[in-house]
Amino acid sequence: MTYQEWKDLSLFYSIESTQKFLEKVYKIKDIDDAKSHSFKNSERFIFFLKHAESFYKQASVSPLEIKPILLFYGMSQLLKACLITTDPSYPSHTSVLAHGVTARKRKKQNYCFIEDEVKIQRNGLCMHVMKHLFEKSGIEDERYTMKKLLTSVPELSSIFYFQQKEQFITRIEKRNEIVSVPESVVISYNMSDSRFAEYVSYHLQWEFFKKEQDNLLFHIPLKDKNPWTSTSILFDIEKEQYYIPNQRDQFLHLPEMAIHYLVLYNIGMIARYETEWWYELLTQHASDDYVIIQHFISITESKFPQYACMFLHQFI
The missing domain is CATH 3.30.1360 (Gyrase A; domain 2)
Incomplete structure (x- = not known):
């Protein structure tokens, strides 16, 4: 990981400054009760960022075997910090707390990662982010292959x-x-x-x-x-x-932050639940999947926090 993004994000680690920042953002977005929302959310906003930083810093010194799991939870915390700049009531109900993505059941033989796919669920963090951060709707139940997603990471x-x-x-x-x-x-x-x-x-x-x-x-x-x-x-x-x-x-018509979320969700699920396939991949290097996954994890570890930082700093 690079530390400049966390240095820039740590500028928000003050309730006084963050309250002013959120109030400014809410006014820009014509959200009612900007002052009270900023007061209510400033501490939560800081906690999301600090929790994300802890996950990313731990990931930076962790082996590849568990790194995608840590990065995914760090990414989720960054998205939640970004979310409360546009949806001050997040989470307004429990249905938005789930990941909002599903992966298909894996075949034990001849499984190929880049041919695997994920599906966006109607409820959960993923669709909530799409609607509130990127004003994107109508993609509930859409399926995306890993190849389609990964070829959109330049x-x-x-x-x-x-x-x-x-x-x-x-x-x-x-x-x-x-x-x-x-x-x-x-x-x-x-x-x-x-x-x-x-x-x-x-x-x-x-x-x-x-x-x-x-x-x-x-x-x-x-x-x-x-x-x-x-x-x-x-x-x-x-x-x-x-x-x-x-x-x-x-053309996927998806913002790249969403692409990273979908791919890393799938890799994280493999690392958690497909242990045999995961360790065979990491130790035997038998397929091209290893190189693609390894490079993607390296890229997202640096790029996603930079994008989150850019998103937040646009309002300063």
């Missing part, structure tokens, strides 16, 4: 190319509200320029601006401006570069 693209000799994402240029999409992406979608412009206008709410050499320029909506809220643009935090999927069916 830091893993070199691993997928090494293993499968396939590029799932293409780099684009982004400057504030303008993105420049290369012609090669349009070709990979088997579309003309005008059809591609119509497609992203309808599905992504991007507005065609102009064609410049071999690139199409678009105005993007506010949610796609920031990498922690975007549901269409992928951000490599190590290279500080932006990407979009190479194929239209690779």
Whole structure:
């Protein structure tokens, strides 16, 4: 893990400052009784962050065997801290306390992690986060394979190319509200320029601006401006570069924080309940799953707290 995020998050470790911060956020969001809500939630907000920090710091010195379990609970605490900036009454009922995700029963033979899938439940933390943090609805009962989710994490693209000799994402240029999409992406979608412009206008709410050499320029909506809220643009935090999927069916329309939550939930469940398969993977290195899982855990350990920090600091 990197310690800069926790240094920045520890700025909130004061009830006086956090009360002012939450009151400001609630007023920005036109939430009634901002002052009383900020008074009620300031201590809870700090406890969520401190509990998250404890999980992440313990994970940083723990072996891979148990690291995903610790990271998942740390991630959940960070999400709860973010949640009470938009839903001051969280948790208003017990149904939002569950993880909100299920994994299918595993086959004991020939099980392949990247072909496994998870399903978003109607109730629980996952859907509550989607609605309140990302204003995303209508995905209850949706299923996602690990491959679809993991190929949307751009830091893993070199691993997928090494293993499968396939590029799932293409780099684009982004400057504030303008993105420049290369012609090669349009070709990979088997579309003309005008059809591609119509497609992203309808599905992504991007507005065609102009064609410049071999690139199409678009105005993007506010949610796609920031990498922690975007549901269409992928951000490599190590290279500080932006990407979009190479194929239209690779668009998940999920923010990356949700992608990390879904993948880490599944890995954590395997580590907890599929002990035999988990230890065979970690000790024998027999399949490509090992490299993908190991690298994802390394990425999410650093990237998720950075995104949570960015989310909170946008209001300062």
